[in-house]
Amino acid sequence: MSGRKLTTRREVLTLAAASTAGAALAQTTRAVENAPAPVAAAGEPPHRFGMAIDLDHCLRCQACVVACAAENNVPPLGQERSALTRPIHWMDMLIPDEGSASSELGQGPAPIPCMHCDRPECVKVCPVGATYLGDDGVVAQIWDRCIGCRYCMAACPYSRRYFNWSEPAWPGDDPSSANPDVALRPAGVVEKCTLCQHRIRAVLERARIDDEPVTDAALQRLPACAATCPARAITFGDLADPESALSKLAKDPRAVQLLGRLGTGPKVFYLRGRR
Amino acid sequence: MKPRLSVALVAFLALLLVVLGVGLFAFAQQIVHGDVVTGMRTLGAGGAVWGLYVVMDGFFLGLGVAVMACACVARFSRDRDTEAVARIAMPVAIACFLGAGLCVLADQGRPLAALRSLSLFARPQSPMFVTFSSVGAVCLFGSLVHCVLARRSDLAEYAKRRSVWQRLQRLLAAGYRGSRAEHYRRQKAGFWMSLLMLPALLAPLTALAIIFAVRPARPLPLTLLEVAVFILLSGAGGMGLLLGAAALVGRLAGRQAGLAARGFARLGKALLLTLSLSLPCIVAAEIAGLMSDEPAVSAYARALLGDVYGPFFWAAFACLFVAAMLLLRGARRGALGPRLTVVAGVLVQVAVLVHHYLLLVAWQTHGLALPYPPGSYAPTWIECAVVLGILALCLLLLLPSVRLIPFAPLVFEVQLAEGKRGDIRRTVVTAIWFLGGLAMAGLGFALSARVGTESFLDPIFAGSPVLFIVGLMVLVTTGAVYELWPESK
């Protein structure tokens, strides 16, 4: 190249345009770094996390509902907004309508979180990949990417997803009691149960730091709902571990899956039918 | 011919502006307060998550695709009547596509984030990918290109006179001289573009039909029936709209600009055919639903006949039936005139709107797979205002078409067309352009589909959906390249 100085306007513009383009390109490729890191350490078999709810122990006290809301920063609506729309309950109670045919869970109310299906309908239809089936079996979300099209809500056969119809507001605008481990979601974003993925990662992180294996005992009452249940009706665990309490419960003759005939492969098992 | 600037027209324009203003205000309320101001609510908790916006999106997209498809089909024949169909159809289609795009954008929880996220991360595995990418690239942009190319002769004529639009008209006319070679190229490009556009238009419509009709627990035969009904009814609705638009153009811009009676008759017959295909499918779908083992499906089918949705269902069915009967009678007597066909067209459009509403909303309130209590949905004034505002905007944007893409053609003569031999360079460039577009679209598609990386991670190149859309845009401008490439000396 000759040593001619940059004098022409066109050349300056070219340089400017190219630099901006390069910067923009670098920004977009940043997205690749935000991809979820694989959860299992190298050499370990992948996990398949799931849950079991024993309906013969569950008193329907709804402690799981509020524990989940407290852990995952789902503030209540308050009186005014409650008149407009129902609250968000990642762990909800399925209250069967008296006129309809009953589900596999029978007539009475039952706790119902996200099923974390192995073949999730919601993941199939998300236009931007804001929800995905992680390699640990948890159907997780990237809230920042959600555009609020609500297709996943329509596609979920269990209708277990919730939309932020308005901006969540904390009582007195004071989010002091918010859990720092869980992001706050703005209006216009769909959210649902994450199996307390932040707690799962914490346990796996600690196991890695302490260089010890993850025990099933550490997992059984790990999510907020399982931890709080006064009747120990909710069990969490790794279905990929045949010795885990969850795997044994999943094989129990009392175990049923909701809408199993649809082939979505839900990983939440309900146990009922004692007597 | 210039349409007369009468008092009625001015009043109408003022009304449209007012409606647009109210719509903007309503949309601002929605942005500020969130979608809670609409009538939509979470499924299973008493509501429907998709409401008026998605219904209108389906309605407009269906109409637009059908109208544009009519225009493309009309391109294949050289008849003056069918030429009028194409001429009238294209601006209407563009307005419809614009309306569809705006409706669906208004529906997103975060519209600006939607533009960003879709551009960077959209994935073709979702049916929405096809709809959002095609509506912008193929439907809207493609129709515009198609339309401009078709009316270059009129634009060149207009560009001769001084006016505020003169520069734009000259730009779009792109040096039209009216030579025989240009006519030849116009016919060839028009033919091939129309041929390619047809499947390209059907793709988003089918995808939207899938979005409307595929439900968990709904058996495949029923889904296929619903998809077929959706597409057929969209076609019928489009024809109905076209009939109405043709009648209106004829009224406002003179009989020469509008459709001849023969054109109305032809369209009327096509409408009758479509209706006779859709009516049995609707009946079959409802019966299949009622007889289904799946409780969610039969509940939905029963709800359609029940207290809440029964009146709508029967009203829609009646409209379709009456329209079909009117058309049949007219066809038998050989008296398919403008009045009859336009009335039938209006009935059909009402029926199509109601059908889309039922198909979308009824299963959300009454057809869920788990035994949730039935919900209810009614649009609030915000949703109605926004939709009306979008409609007003589309109508307002049709106005410049008076000057830019005039309904009334100035040049009616169809000159002899003669191709130029040995124009190898043009062919080669066109081929390269086409293949390049195909390659870009293909690459964009593959990368968006997470080829080369795990399905649950990001695409290798974030922004590949944009590449796909650009590729599609390149494809639809192939005709323009062919027509506009400078002639070699």
Next chain:
Amino acid sequence: MPDFARFGRRGFLGSAGLLAGAAAGCRLRRDPYAAEKPPVPVERGLRPGSEKFVFTTCGLCPAGCGLRVRVVDGRAVKVEGNAESPVNRGGVCVRGQAGLELLYHPDRIRGPRRRVGTRGQNRWQTISWDEAIAQLASELSKLRVAGEPESLVLVDGEQTGTTHALWSRLLEVFGSPNHIGHGATGFGAMAQAVRRMTRRAYLPGYDFERSRCVLLVETGALESSPHFIHLARAMAGESRPRLLCASPRLPTTAVLVDEWLSLAPGGSAPLLLGLMHVLLREQLGDESVFAFASGFLPWTDRHGTPQPGLRAQVMADFAPDKVEVLAGIAASRIEHLARELVVARPSLVVVDESLCDPATASASLLVNALLGSIDVSGGMQIGPATPLSDLGKADLDDTARVGLREPPIDGRDSGQGDVEASRILSLPEAFISGKPYPAKALLLSYSNPAFSKPGGRRWLEAMAKVPFVVSFSPLFDESALFADLLVPDSTFFERWDVVAPGRGSSVLSLRQPVVRPLADTLQTGEVILRLARALGSSIADAFPWADYRQAVLARLEEVSGGADAVLGELESKGVCSALDAKRAPAKAGDDGQARPLLFDVRGERSPAPAPTAGDPVRFPFVLVPFRGPGYAEGGMREMAWLRELPLGAGNPWPEHIELSPEDARRLGIEDGETVLVESLAAQVELRAEVRAGIRTGVLGLPLGAGAGPAPDAALRASSLLASLVDAASGHWLACATRAQVRKLS
């Protein structure tokens, strides 16, 4: 044709620019994982900042569950359970989980306040703690100086605890017999029944885990009574008891109840006595428990009148066919039920102690005794005694002694000095009439009677007659709005204490501040000590402890091992539960001799049919109040998560009334419709919830809900309840109010 030469130079610039821009772009990107403080390993993974778990004890109901609160950077973010606590073993109920809403409530009273303007205007002046204590002391001293210490009335909503003990002591040395508790509208019936019959002063616990059949009369254990957590623990086990529920309404949460017996309102005592009849008649029960009980067999009272004795009365008046009429349950079912309870021993009869009437409470004790289910595994536990010792005798001065001789203002017999026998529902009339003497000062601690007690509006009129009213509530409530001085208590998350939950266990549970007090509040126990010091002379002498903690530690002295050992265990585990062996409980047969279980059943005369308030023709329905799953002491209305529970009414915030489908159809009322409910006491508009599980003729009335406190707020549902009391004990009859319901046309 493109010019390659120029393209070359431009191309170079372009690509150089591109690369430079890309590099700059990468640099400009913020690293999303960079943290200001380096992350450290904590229990929950790896995070920057500080995280700790603090043991404390829940205060939202008297059960006393052990909690472990997660505190991040000085903010309490999550309530977990303490696995070491035998009460809840790591589980936390729905109210505990919502507890942080109370701590961070935006409407908390931020410090002591003195009224400005007239009562009810809600205008306050901020004062310091010294000023508040000084004002309190000066007002109370005026009473002593005038020789009227008895005109001090304290309404205290706590059942037990050191603060409660300090209040008792203060009132005693002050010279007022008027320590009024909430027993008459709650636990008092059971407490007095236990005391009368067994001469023990404990509220019973129930060993659900080892029981084989449990009859729940009324539904408290399924919803929000302190027994809920124990029942839940029993559900966690491999084998759980058979659950039967006899009540006028079955909650929607009662899915695990094996059988519901639809009980007529007011039929609980007749049902239990009917069971007793069958057990006695068929000789299925253990009659030897009555061997030492006076009044079981015919006896003569002090006037010389012969009394038939309880046995004869039960046999005469509570045959199953008579009970069928009173309780609405088929005679054959009652017979079968009695046999069921015997066959499936150890079996339990559990009543809802917060809403039962005295007859039901004593009948449950009698039936449990007859079933042999008292103080056995799987049965009703009366005792052991709390490990916390008394505060010791205090010296009284003359003013105090004179004041204590006055009759208590609530009209209870002077001999019944205990708080649990107090009659809170007589207070409004006493204040308004000024008989037996006018009240000059009213202290409200853990109490909001204008809202929660029947006859709500009357309370405000009554309080208007008292010249000096003080509220210790941490949140604004109806009663506080009409007070003159606000001395806000800290929430239980900010207090230090050692809690003895009792109810069949002698565990001690630590309560400690999880965060520094968020507002300028002081726990009431501290305030009592400072007030005593400010009052001076003999009162101050009776409170030698430097602060509340010292007072509590003094009560731990007699625990074997001493206070330090107990404190050490409390601080390391949150609970100290190895105390059963340290203090021998008063069990039958414990010291080798056959100690009687039941001493005295003379007071358990066959109860007359319960009266109802309201003409049956004008008011054909009966109101059945209940405390739903979200009911929490001290502020359920403020805890929005509890108001928005999915198993509740359709729209959670408006108050509702439960109605059976048959009645709804007959009256043309639809689910969710607003209806007008009318009783003798009030007329209120409520939302109708029509559902199965409600007996016809019954209106389920959830307590504790309603709009927030405001002087002109709409009438609360609880104002429908009439203040009808049992003549003998002054205890409130909860299911005694009749009502009418009408569509709003």
